[in-house]
Amino acid sequence: MDGWLQTAGLAGAGILAGAMNALAGGGTFVAFPALLASGLPPTVANATSNAALLPGAAASAWTLRGHLTPFGPLPMRAMVGLTLVGGALGAWLLHLTSEAAFRAIVPWLLLVASLTLTFGAQARRALEHSGFTLPAAGAATVQFALGIYGGYFGGAVGLLMMATWVLITDLPIPRLAPARTLLLACANAAACVLFAALGLIAWGRAAPLALGGVVGGVLGARLGLKLPAVWVRAVTLAISYVTTVVFFWRAFS
Template identity: 85%
Template sequence: MDGWLQTASLAGAGLLAGAMNALAGGGTFVAFPALIASGVAPTVANATSNAALLPGAAASAYTLRRHLTPFGPLPMRAMVALTLAGGAAGAWLLHLTSETAFRAIVPWLLLFASLALTFGNHVRRALERSEFRLHAGPAAVVQFVLGIYGGYFGGAVGLLMMATWVLISELPVQRLAPTRTLLLACANAAACVLFAALGLIAWGRAAPLAAGGVIGGILGARLGLKLPAVWVRRVTLAITYATTAVFFWRS
């Protein structure tokens, strides 16, 4: 692929991925295969995707900063600290995973993320109807585990956060969305620092992806209040399942 065409393709993928992350999650399903198509190894593509989407996630979090709402038995600082620690642990776990093993794992991670996007809202509503609630200790463990997944791969982690948070908070989903955006950025940031230290990021490919991701993150955060949720969901699911099918076929 010519250099300018590759740059344009990655920037376009970043734009779409940043918007998807701000609207419903699933940006990994665009950024990760775009990097694979550009010729990098899966583990490097995963780390580079994380780094490239971080500015977009940070832009979305900054756009929604005035809407952050404390919730549950844990203060916001504790949620941030747990997510940062989990993100770093997930990044280290990826570093320990061999390229061969990660190639075999990726289709299943994509399938898991696709199912989470599909049924996460159903799980959340079922949990809402239950009277079970997590106290501070179990809630901290759950958030740390979500941070690990966010640092290791991260597909649909935002939706998983929203689904589990109903066990610690009675706030409506709309008021939890800005916090989800902030903690997604925290998991990405912690993982990115470790990925950079380990030399797992292809910076030349990350730059155009990140530029598109920033614009997409800002637009997605603003459009999220206007676009019909059903259409956002349908497009997101179509992209996720198509990507998952391609990776299973390639494996």
């Protein structure tokens, strides 16, 4: 019975995480704690969350493949390559991180993700008004760093991409969404391959989470057409900050 309850709980968490990702991002704030609650160590929970959320990201990237628009000083192939290598490096760094160290790092990663969810749009507007642009070398460095973060943890990495890309392009957000979706999937895929090779993924728990994520993604996309954006944002931010506070309390109390 406990096994069925755990599977149902993970599927439910996947539905909520998939819906959040479809509506505003932040699905990591649900998937990762759910896997921890199921008894997985933090690094394994993080790797399993990455694997579970990958199918939804890959499906989105495939759906939007015809809308990719090159931008900035780097060709899209270079952006993909940098993200893949960065994602693999981030996954390797996670493998090298001890469970105790990761428990101490996670609250800070969640805080970064929460602040990005909160102030990402304002940061983007401020950067747009600054008029500063990155050359090719700077753009490559930034994208590589984003790939590392995506492979290591990945919370709100899509919003981080959108916020920093204003330094290399003046394209509007809707035109950048397909590239964000593709590069998110690249970071996740590179990390997932390495996580699988290192034996860090609990596949039995990833499966119900992934299935729920697909269902939640469809439901979230439909709800996004009906729910007021302010409600979606409020719920997402509430979940992110409550999760962050809980992890700080657990790590440092």
